[in-house]
Amino acid sequence: MDQTAQLVPINWYLLLSTFLFCIGVMGVLFRRNAIIILMCIELMLNSVNLLLVAFSAYSGNSDGQVFVFFIMVVAAAEVAVGLALLISIYRNIGSTDIDVLNKLKW
Amino acid sequence: MSQLLFFSLSILTILSALVVVFTRKPMYSVLSLIVCFFTIAGHYILLNAQFLAITHVIVYAGAIMVLFLFTVMLLNLNAESDQPKSGKLRIAAMVAAGMLFVTLVASIKSTTLGEFSLPPASDNGFVQHVGQRLFTDYLLPFEISSILFLSAMIGAVVLSKKEKH
Numbered sequence: 591m592d593q594t595a596q597l598v599p600i601n602w603y604l605l606l607s608t609f610l611f612c613i614g615v616m617g618v619l620f621r622r623n624a625i626i627i628l629m630c631i632e633l634m635l636n637s638v639n640l641l642l643v644a645f646s647a648y649s650g651n652s653d654g655q656v657f658v659f660f661i662m663v664v665a666a667a668e669v670a671v672g673l674a675l676l677i678s679i680y681r682n683i684g685s686t687d688i689d690v691l692n693k694l695k696w
Numbered sequence: 697m698s699q700l701l702f703f704s705l706s707i708l709t710i711l712s713a714l715v716v717v718f719t720r721k722p723m724y725s726v727l728s729l730i731v732c733f734f735t736i737a738g739h740y741i742l743l744n745a746q747f748l749a750i751t752h753v754i755v756y757a758g759a760i761m762v763l764f765l766f767t768v769m770l771l772n773l774n775a776e777s778d779q780p781k782s783g784k785l786r787i788a789a790m791v792a793a794g795m796l797f798v799t800l801v802a803s804i805k806s807t808t809l810g811e812f813s814l815p816p817a818s819d820n821g822f823v824q825h826v827g828q829r830l831f832t833d834y835l836l837p838f839e840i841s842s843i844l845f846l847s848a849m850i851g852a853v854v855l856s857k858k859e860k861h
Contacts, residue, residue, distance in 0.1 A: 608797060612793045619785075621781075625768060629764060636736055658753065660834075663844065674853075677856045
């Protein structure tokens, strides 16, 4: 087992996943294409996964890694249903622009 | 050595994540998101979580991103079909994300993580350990996730089927 992983402090992982999460938030606010927004949501999920794995590795407890596995399961299901919805929307409206899809906007 | 690896992987991760957000062409965002996922798998290997690294590459880079690629090609998206938001909204998005980052970093700075300062060398990221946890303590959620997958599969088929008029 390599001892080299111990030289990186956990704060760096905290900062990295915080930054990745904020990039994802910015993407959701920044883009108009619904597919890119779905991809940015994946990015946010992955930043949280990275943090869970980091804490799990640093605390010597494998519960966090099992939870990351379940988050991956939910993300895969979410992407399958979300992309099916987007294809259905594109077939009906001819666009995946979220500014066109404003019927439910108050 | 591992710090150097961490920094190079982190820089690659952040750069590819920024490309996902800022590039105009949806195909480039999909490809750079694949790069981002591979570097995150590298982080998992650095953290001694081999099982999750392999699963991450198979599930994300292998399944989810292929689904995204197929959708982008199926809908024939290009730079012209994706007009950017107005300048005010873009600046507002950047300011909002930046303020979220500042808030989260401030809350990280004010916490003490003393008990996590020295990680123990353990093999709890290996397939053997994670699999043992998965099939003993987390057996019920594991089985229920198969029902979730079944319902997601049926939902995707039903939603993307052509309606008869």
